[in-house]
Amino acid sequence: TDTAEVIEEVRRERPSDASRWRDAGREWRKRSCKSGRHDRKGNWGNQIEFVLTSVGYAVGLGNVWRFPYLCYRNGGGAFMLPYFIMLVFCGIPLFFLELSFGQFASLGCLGVWKISPMFKGVGYGMMVVSTYIGIYYNVVICIAFYYFFLSMTNLLPWTYCNNPWNTPDCSGVVSSGHQFNASLANATSSLVAGVSEVVNRTKRTSPSEEYWKHYVLNISDDIGNFGEVRLPILGCLAVSWSVVFLCLIRGVKSSGKVVYFTATFPYVVLTILFIRGITLDGAINGIKYYLTPQWQKVLDAKVWGDAASQIFYSLGCAWGGLITMASYNKFHNNCFRDSIIISITNCATSVYAGFVIFSILGFMAHHLNVPVSEVADHGPGLAFVAYPEALTLLPISPLWSLLFFFMLILLGLGTQFCLLETLVTAIVDEIGTDWIIKNKTVVTLSVAIAGFLLGVPLTTQAGIYWLLLMDNYAASFSLVIISCIMCICIMYIYGHRNYFKDVEMMLGFPPPLFFKVCWRFISPVIISFILIFTVIQYKPITYNDYVYPGWSLAIGFAMALSSVVCIPIYALYKISKSPGATFRERLKAACRAHPKWGPALQEHRTGRYAPMASEDTVEQRLHQHTQQPQPQRIDSTPLYRHQGAKASHLSLFLPSPSSSTPLSHSRLWGRSHSLETFTYCKGLLYLS
Secondary structure, three states, rough: OOHHHHHHHHHOOOOOOOOHHHHHHHHHHHHHOOOOOOHHHHOOOOOHHOOOOOOHHOHHHHHHHEEEEEEEEOOOHHHHHHOOOOHHHHHHHHHHHHHHHHHHOOOOOHHHHHHHHHHHHHHHHHHHHHHHHHHHHHHHHHHHHHHHHOOOOOOOOOOOOOOOOOOOOOOOOOOHHHHOHHHHHHHHHHOOOHHHHHHHHOEEOOHHHHHHHHHHHHHOOOOOOOOEEHHHHHHHHHHHHHHHHHHHOOHHHHHHHHHHHHHHHHHHHHHHHHHHOOOOHHHHHHHHHHEEEOOHHHOOOOHHHHHHHHHHHHHHOOOHHHHHHHHOOOOOOOOHHHHHHHHHHHHHHHHHHHHHHHHHHHHHHHOOOOOOHHHOOOOOHHHHHHHHHOOOOOOHHHHHHHHHHHHHHHHHHHHHHHHHHHHHHHHHHOOOOOOHOOHHHHHHHHHHHHHHHHHHHHEOOOOHHHHHHHHHHHHHHHHHHHHHHHHHHHHHHHHHHHHHHHHHHHHHOOHHHHHHHHHHHHHHHHHHHHHHHHOOOOOOOEOEEOOOHHHHHHHHHHHHHHOOOOHHHHHHHHHHHOOOOOHHHHHHHHOOOOOOOOOHHHHOHHHHHHOOHHHHHHHHHHHHHHHOOOEEEEOEEEOOOOOOHHHHHHHHHOOOOOOOOOOOOOOOOOOOOOHHHHHEEEEEEEOO
């Protein structure tokens, strides 16, 4: 009907000339391609924006505090061997799989499951995971904002122990005449040797640790005791969400410009800190500890499990963000090249950050006269306790503190941009109404406000307990299950041959043999290994000396299962709604690719994705045409039909506007046109 209206409009507005059919077809394609990214949200301004955004998404806070911790815990340089093996056989193949998946369909983490509608629950699971991560990740960013603002002073507030929030156990590493506790501790250490010194060192609490616990968090004694909201952190949370929203106010058009700064400046800061770090006393000892391999640990399965987990989580697989970011690419973009560049950049950043961190920790260990392993920590404790204390030992410490926390902010924002865009794109793709498409900014604002409100409990005195609970459970084994099911669906339900042809149609060349083997066999095996290892290695979460109660662990498992349970629930729903007399028929119908699966733009739907009309439809149209006494001329020109052709091989002749020469005698004759492009209108068959 739309085609007929367009043709009639053009015929009324323009004189009868040869261009009217071209104009009609052009207008029809414009109306029929609303599913294309260029009409809904636009593409990346250029390919550099996509690469930088993906690098910012993959390179996050975990590269700074998780990777160095895993290195020294798992044999230093020996950890590099399993780490790079897992990168080659699991990280890069999965990264390429998700990029090609999203780019081929130009849809977010929900829309792409037209490939097999029964597995759309995987997309909902990705949305749930991204929601959890987006809530607590921005709280970490807001704390970095808080430290950044507090670093704008002549003296860092966590340098000494003479503050109202300090306890008698506080002992600073920076000498000061006002530090009675520190002087007493030093005097005691000088009189007592050996074991006594170790005891004193284990009892010592640093000013940065007490500042973190008693001033910034004002931490409560139990996860159920929320206490009051920490207003400074709440204000920084509002600032953090406002920055994220403003950078995404125009979708990838605005965030693509912001990443030129947010994705590159952290490397400038890392380089400045690295140059400063290696010039400090004791830095070489920290770097040696970082690189010296303990080869006996390579035979430990735990080391390989940690390496696989770090690769898996660091690259952001199964979060939905990679699919979403790739969906804004041009159809023929070389995502194979991009996956190699982004994956290697992410892992190289982790290694480079390790040099920066261990040079500073080596200096700190030298200053305290303790082993490097005793000054390093994991997670927020490393970012907001060990690092701030090390920064107080540097000349012009407020400057280095500003640079360090500014780097943390930019690293966090790069990931947060993609998390929010993943949720917004999924909502817009799923609802798909004209209002939603035109008012995507309203959707982005609504998601940002909801994320802010859900993050308010994490700014209370018990907020750190809930933040660590979400970090350990919301995005743990659920990601592994989601990624494994995604591989099985694409390779074995949709079919590896079909997907290899899709990639070849998109890139112009088939996936390399190595990636074919990894997608079908090696990567699923490694993913299964990660899942098994995660279950075997499981230990109840603790925070320092605090042991989480059973009811809180139950909430953690519920968060983890909430994303996984979407998969079977939606699968059963889809099977029940699918046509078929038996369960087996409905199951096949639910697994079969949707007719709209494929490239979003009509111009890319070639080959087996070219639209086809059934023989029954063509026969019905021909029957209607022969029964109605409609004139058989267009502008006094006969409408020809090829003699002897079957209905399923129908050939129509479009007359020239200025002569009675049929299309079979024109230069257009012989071009392949699918039957669906012929539309019946007012008793005549027109070539749309």
